[in-house]
Amino acid sequence: MLATLLRHDWRSLSADASIWVVIGVFAAAIGYGTINGARWVAFQQDAISEARAEERERLERHETAIVRINRENATISAFADPRNPDAVGRSLGARYVVLPPTPLAPLAVGQSDLLPSYFKITTDARETVLAATEIENPHRLLTGRFDLAFVLIYLYPLLILALTYNLLSSEKEQGTLVLALSQPISLRTLVAAKVLLRFTVFLAAVVGLALLASLIIGVDLGAPGVLPRLAFWAAAVAGYGLFWFAAAVAVSALGKPSATNAMVLAGVWLALVVLVPSLLSMAATAIYPVPSRVEMIQATRVASDEANAEGSKLLAQYYEDHPELVTGDAQQAMNDFNLVRVAVAAEVERRVRPVLDRYSQQLTAQQQIVARARFLSPAILMQDALNDIAGTGAARHRAFVQQVEQYHERWRAHFVRLIFEKARLEDYSGLPRFAFEDEETGAVSRRVAGSLAGVAVPTVLLAVFAFVRLRRYPLVG
Amino acid sequence: MFTIARKEVVETLRDGRFRALAILVLALSAASFAAGWRHYSDVQRQHLEAQEATRTQWLNQPAKNPHSAAHYGMYAFKPKSRLSLVDSGIDPYVGVAAWLEAHRQNEFRYRPAQDRTAIQRFGELTAAEAFLVVLPLFIVLASFTAFAGEREQGTLRQLLSLGVATRDLVAGKALGVAAALGLVIVPATIIGVAALAATTEFGGLRADVPRAAWLAVMYLIYFATIVAISLAVSAWARSPRTALVILLAFWFANSLIVTRAAADLAAWLHPTPSAIEFQTAMERELSNQEEMRVRLDRRREELMRRYNVSSMDAVPINFSGISLQEGEERANEVFDRHYGGLFERYESQNRAFQWAGLAAPMLPVRSLSMALAGTDFAHHREFVTAAEEYRRGIQRVMNDDIARNSKPGAAYTAGAALWAEVPEFRYELPGVSWAMRQAAPSVGLLLAWCVAACWLAARATRRLGVV
Numbered sequence: 001m002l003a004t005l006l007r008h009d010w011r012s013l014s015a016d017a018s019i020w021v022v023i024g025v026f027a028a029a030i031g032y033g034t035i036n037g038a039r040w041v042a043f044q045q046d047a048i049s050e051a052r053a054e055e056r057e058r059l060e061r062h063e064t065a066i067v068r069i070n071r072e073n074a075t076i077s078a079f080a081d082p083r084n085p086d087a088v089g090r091s092l093g094a095r096y097v098v099l100p101p102t103p104l105a106p107l108a109v110g111q112s113d114l115l116p117s118y119f120k121i122t123t124d125a126r127e128t129v130l131a132a133t134e135i136e137n138p139h140r141l142l143t144g145r146f147d148l149a150f151v152l153i154y155l156y157p158l159l160i161l162a163l164t165y166n167l168l169s170s171e172k173e174q175g176t177l178v179l180a181l182s183q184p185i186s187l188r189t190l191v192a193a194k195v196l197l198r199f200t201v202f203l204a205a206v207v208g209l210a211l212l213a214s215l216i217i218g219v220d221l222g223a224p225g226v227l228p229r230l231a232f233w234a235a236a237v238a239g240y241g242l243f244w245f246a247a248a249v250a251v252s253a254l255g256k257p258s259a260t261n262a263m264v265l266a267g268v269w270l271a272l273v274v275l276v277p278s279l280l281s282m283a284a285t286a287i288y289p290v291p292s293r294v295e296m297i298q299a300t301r302v303a304s305d306e307a308n309a310e311g312s313k314l315l316a317q318y319y320e321d322h323p324e325l326v327t328g329d330a331q332q333a334m335n336d337f338n339l340v341r342v343a344v345a346a347e348v349e350r351r352v353r354p355v356l357d358r359y360s361q362q363l364t365a366q367q368q369i370v371a372r373a374r375f376l377s378p379a380i381l382m383q384d385a386l387n388d389i390a391g392t393g394a395a396r397h398r399a400f401v402q403q404v405e406q407y408h409e410r411w412r413a414h415f416v417r418l419i420f421e422k423a424r425l426e427d428y429s430g431l432p433r434f435a436f437e438d439e440e441t442g443a444v445s446r447r448v449a450g451s452l453a454g455v456a457v458p459t460v461l462l463a464v465f466a467f468v469r470l471r472r473y474p475l476v477g
Numbered sequence: 478m479f480t481i482a483r484k485e486v487v488e489t490l491r492d493g494r495f496r497a498l499a500i501l502v503l504a505l506s507a508a509s510f511a512a513g514w515r516h517y518s519d520v521q522r523q524h525l526e527a528q529e530a531t532r533t534q535w536l537n538q539p540a541k542n543p544h545s546a547a548h549y550g551m552y553a554f555k556p557k558s559r560l561s562l563v564d565s566g567i568d569p570y571v572g573v574a575a576w577l578e579a580h581r582q583n584e585f586r587y588r589p590a591q592d593r594t595a596i597q598r599f600g601e602l603t604a605a606e607a608f609l610v611v612l613p614l615f616i617v618l619a620s621f622t623a624f625a626g627e628r629e630q631g632t633l634r635q636l637l638s639l640g641v642a643t644r645d646l647v648a649g650k651a652l653g654v655a656a657a658l659g660l661v662i663v664p665a666t667i668i669g670v671a672a673l674a675a676t677t678e679f680g681g682l683r684a685d686v687p688r689a690a691w692l693a694v695m696y697l698i699y700f701a702t703i704v705a706i707s708l709a710v711s712a713w714a715r716s717p718r719t720a721l722v723i724l725l726a727f728w729f730a731n732s733l734i735v736t737r738a739a740a741d742l743a744a745w746l747h748p749t750p751s752a753i754e755f756q757t758a759m760e761r762e763l764s765n766q767e768e769m770r771v772r773l774d775r776r777r778e779e780l781m782r783r784y785n786v787s788s789m790d791a792v793p794i795n796f797s798g799i800s801l802q803e804g805e806e807r808a809n810e811v812f813d814r815h816y817g818g819l820f821e822r823y824e825s826q827n828r829a830f831q832w833a834g835l836a837a838p839m840l841p842v843r844s845l846s847m848a849l850a851g852t853d854f855a856h857h858r859e860f861v862t863a864a865e866e867y868r869r870g871i872q873r874v875m876n877d878d879i880a881r882n883s884k885p886g887a888a889y890t891a892g893a894a895l896w897a898e899v900p901e902f903r904y905e906l907p908g909v910s911w912a913m914r915q916a917a918p919s920v921g922l923l924l925a926w927c928v929a930a931c932w933l934a935a936r937a938t939r940r941l942g943v944v
Contacts, residue, residue, distance in 0.1 A: 029734075032738065032741075036741050039745070043751065046751065047751035047752070047753050047754065050751060050753045050754050050757070051753045054753060054757050110595070111595050111598070114570075114588070114590055114591060114598075115591065116752075118753070131586045131587065132752070133572075133584075133586075133588065133591075133752065134751065134752050135749055135750060135751060135752045135755055135819065136749070137744065137749065137822075137823045137826050137827070137854070138567035138570035138571045138588075138823075138854060138857070139567055139570075139740065139823070139826070139827055139830070139853075139854055140740045140741075140743075140744055140826070141567075141570040141590070142566070142567050142569070142570050143736050143737055143740040144598055144600075144737055144740075145737065145740075145741060146737040146738050146740070146741045150737060154733060155734070158729060162722070162726075166718070257718075258718045259621075259622075259717050259718045259721050262718065262721050262722060262725065263494065263618055263721065266614070266618075266725050267498075270611070270614060273599075274599065274600065274610070274611075275505070275602075275611075277596045277599035277600070278596075278597075278599055278600050278601060278602035278606070279508075279602060280596055281593070281594065281596045281597045281599065281601070281602070282508070282509070282512050282601075282602045284594060284596075285512075285516075285593065285597075286512055286515065289516070289519065290589075290592040290593070291519075291523060292519075292520050292523045292524060292573055292587075292589070293573055293574065293586075293587035293589075293592070294523055294524055294527040294552075294554045294573060294574050295523060295527070297527070297552055297574050297587075298527050298530050298531070298552075301531070301534060301552075302534075305534065359592060362592075363592055363593075363594075366593070366594050367594050370594045370595075370596055374596070379599070380596055380599075383595065383596070383598075383599075384595075387595065393595065394594070394595045
């Protein structure tokens with residue numbers, strides 16, 4: 001019976017121009033979105049290799065200079081001396097740390113256009129090192145990208161609604177519903193068949209087109225973790241699609257005319273995809289506002305003015321805190337510019353720390369509100385899931401920044417020791433290295449599963465509501 | 478005609494959906510005005526205080542060499558424009574502070590967006606957003622039945638048989654929608670004006686009145702365009718359902734699709750370099766010692782000629798001041814080339830984006846909204862340029878002092894008197910005519926849309942099919 005229904009429904013659906021328009025629009029959007037994602041990833045990879053090349057070239061240049069200076073016994077200013085650990089740590093030997101895009105990064109640009117994927121590590125203060133950003137037209141950041149995630153979060157539900165808002169009402173308005181139900185089938189079976197058909201068409205279109213586009217742009221399916229992530233991605237697309245089908249059927253089940261259904265569904269879409277996220281964002285920033293960074297700048301400035309004035313006194317204190325660094329004549333060291341600077345920098349950071357902590361506390365508080373309230377909108381959950389799968393979300397970036405902070409600590413400790421030991425570098429083989437430890441697939445899966453569950457619950461509720469209401473569906477009038 | 482308008486208004490007011498939507502739009506704009514007002518007040522206060530503090534720190538420097546003072550420098554903090562509480566534009570995505578130091582034009586750092594959660598990428602709920610995105614949906618829903626609905630009910634035939642002129646009918650319908658719209662817009666505007674009036678602690682409102690007035694005019698033209706398009710589709714469509722579906726598709730393409738698609742296309746046409754590429758290219762030019770040597774030699778010759786002496790020792794000024802200033806001048810040329818080139822790229826992207834306004838009336842009105850609120854890229858660039866000019870001024874004062882008052886080889890310090898010679902950094906938002914000139918193509922596009930939409934409405938209603 002179901003097969004007959006499906007066949008028949010497909011015949012009438014495919015005879016209608018609208019489905020082909022919908023699929024055409026969808027295919028174009030998916031293609032454009034995927035290409036945009038791929039172009040962005042290519043841009044990032046170019047920037048990363050440019051950074052690596054710059055670093056390699058610079059380190060080689062300075063290492064060659066060391067050999068030359070030693071051979072010629074040349075004199076050179078301390079700032080430019082490639083053997084001076086202070087100069088090397090501060091600029092000459094600076095290294096880049098990179099958050100590599102995952103193989104599936106083209107699927108969602110996420111936060112990767114706003115949060116930088118590489119930093120140049122020096123002995124400067126952490127906030128200075130982490131303040132770097134990628135160049136981007138601010139107008140484009142404001143607008144957001146037309147990537148596959150945008151197509152899926154915004155356009156996909158609308159196209160679903162366009163094909164389902166009059167699922168029953170049009171048949172009723174044309175008078176064919178009563179005819180169809182004069183056959184030995186229930187209304188629920190009819191609806192199920194219609195939804196099943198449309199869902200299959202959509203899922204096949206999205207997954208097929210997106211996979212095709214991914215293959216064309218050269219996503220490596222064999223890379224570790226790609227296939228499970230793709231499975232999650234397909235599950236997210238299916239789950240989010242089902243939510244909107246359930247919403248459309250639930251509204252249809254109320255038995256209102258087509259135009260009313262369209263209005264209600266457009267309203268639901270606007271509320272869930274546009275209004276709830278932006279109201280939530282507004283609420284989070286209103287409850288826990290993050291002060292402008294100018295406060296941090298001023299605090300740092302005041303602290304460093306004061307600390308600079310106390311220069312050598314601070315060095316004495318620093319020696320007390322770090323007795324392991326005392327070498328040779330500590331008294332003479334008191335006048336050493338480099339040593340004083342290390343002590344001053346440490347003191348500035350100690351004083352500014354409470355101000356900095358307030359920024360991260362406020363942001364964390366905002367994130368907690370959002371983490372709880374995101375279940376109000378499947379669109380937010382979908383965004384989270386897609387960003388997590390593509391590795392372009394805030395969570396992975398936070399993990400990256402944490403590792404960068406640790407590496408920055410190691411970098412500084414390494415050079416502080418060399419500065420205090422009055423060491424001279426003969427080559428750069430001993431510079432600390434950074435390797436990003438990516439999140440485990442398990443952790444990503446758990447987060448994505450949480451988001452998907454958040455979409456599934458309202459879907460089931462809507463489906464149950466529709467199932468119950470369909471019993472009372474007014475066939476005429 | 479007024480009878481028709483009154484009928485439209487009464488009908489709309491009786492409609493529960495309309496009432497709910499009207500309350501929603503009003504609530505949204507009230508909330509966004511409140512949030513915008515609070516954010517503006519907080520940030521503006523923080524920035525003004527900081528600007529004052531950085532000035533005090535500069536003035537209170539101990540006696541030191543002027544070049545050390547130049548290295549110590551000052552900060553420029555970006556003031557917020559008052560109308561940013563209506564449309565915050567690109568403000569969250571540009572840095573708020575730049576260090577003005579010797580030798581270097583620093584970027585504006587710390588984009589507020591980086592201190593926010595990922596959901597802000599769904600869009601900021603500003604008053605502009607409520608007006609430009611949500612309100613058009615409201616217009617669509619209030620007017621799609623205008624003709625198509627009457628046609629379906631058969632009342633259109635009745636009306637026309639009564640001898641009502643089509644022109645009156647159309648004008649009446651438009652007036653009816655406009656009146657219903659006014660019930661939302663007028664209170665929202667009052668709230669907006671109240672929010673603006675509550676910011677007088679940051680100076681008088683006078684400068685912002687023309688900007689706000691133009692902003693209101695542009696929004697009204699946009700609303701008129703949407704009303705005309707809705708009526709045209711309603712007159713043309715055979716059933717209200719068709720009218721609604723077409724209008725919803727238009728609304729979605731207009732407010733969401735075209736904007737994003739155009740921004741990416743513009744970036745495709747005018748690609749920008751990566752930060753690392755940009756920095757490396759600039760450093761390469763800055764570190765060219767040979768060019769610097771040639772330029773310094775030329776300066777030496779000039780000086781000897783001017784003072785008519787044959788050796789630099791006889792020149793009565795200190796060459797290290799000249800040399801420092803020459804270094805600044807040369808670096809400035811490099812900065813102008815590189816930052817200027819980058820900013821030109823952004824402008825080309827934004828121009829390309831603006832022309833995509835041919836496909837959607839939302840684009841020109843959005844550009845205009847940001848321009849009039851003082852939160853578009855042109856305004857940002859204007860401020861960045863002013864801050865950089867100020868930095869160059871500091872360098873000139875410091876280096877001139879070194880050249881005039883210090884002796885080669887001897888330690889030299891200057892004091893508070895010299896620090897005070899650097900004027901305070903004051904930045905005024907450019908006038909409304911400047912803003913309008915920058916956004917001139919958008920004004921043209923928006924007017925073109927409005928005219929085209931009205932023409933379409935007139936044409937579609939001239940031969941009003943009754944069935």
